[in-house]
Amino acid sequence: MKNAIWISIISCFIFLSCGNLKQSAGTSDNDKGTWKKLFNGKDISDWFVKIHHHEVGENYGNTFRVEDGIIKIRYDQYGDFNDQFGHLYYKTPYSYYHLKFEYRFVGKLQKGAPGYTLLNSGVMFHSQDPRTMLKEQDWPISIEMQLLAGLGDGKPRPTGNMCSPGTDVIYKGRISPDHCINSTSKTYDGEQWVRGELIVLGDSLITHIINGDTVLQYSKPQIGGGVANGFDPKYKQDGKLLSSGFIALQSEGQPVDFKNIEIKQLRRQ
Known part of the structure; x- marks a missing residue:
């Protein structure tokens, strides 16, 4: 029993x-979580625009447009570029996530755009809310996954780099003194589609991936540094860790296409 x-x-x-x-x-x-499409392939109704010299919400010159299931960034309705750096923001901020997208460079640099923007664009993340940006603020306080293409000169030009408008990051054990940190990616010439991924763990580790290869890691994104100009000082609290923010596609004078933009939220550690 x-x-x-x-x-x-x-x-x-x-x-x-x-x-x-x-x-x-x-x-x-x-x-x-599961993968969610940020871009529905039809329109940018879930996104909003902020372009330097313009108020938030004004898509000057139809810079950001959708054709053939692609977000196209174009300047055919511009005259001189006139430092009209722009960004297309998804409507919701994120903190812990895995983002993936495809991009390609096309066409020629717009007249008057700075030389460094040739075959150059980016995806901003942990960005301030564009509704807090002043009309004459050039760059959002944010972290950028910089996207580059080769110049066809045989010299290496990696993509998936990190740039830091109004921010700092910890790289190799210290705050990086450089505005941009190069990745270890290959150089991609021509108008080919390239797959980019970001794995963002709040204010801790950030990983850049290009065509399936991990090419850069750093940590502790925080407000600091220079480069961003014309901001409201109350949003530039140097030393404040950035644990979340908006995701945006960049326009800085070079025509570029984006497609298959998806996100998966990750479990907080």
């Missing part, structure tokens, strides 16, 4: 333990 009781107790314990394990595994799967 005693043996039967102990067998029942043990069986019950095993059943409950297995149930808890299954529940834990299910919870873990749910926390990992």
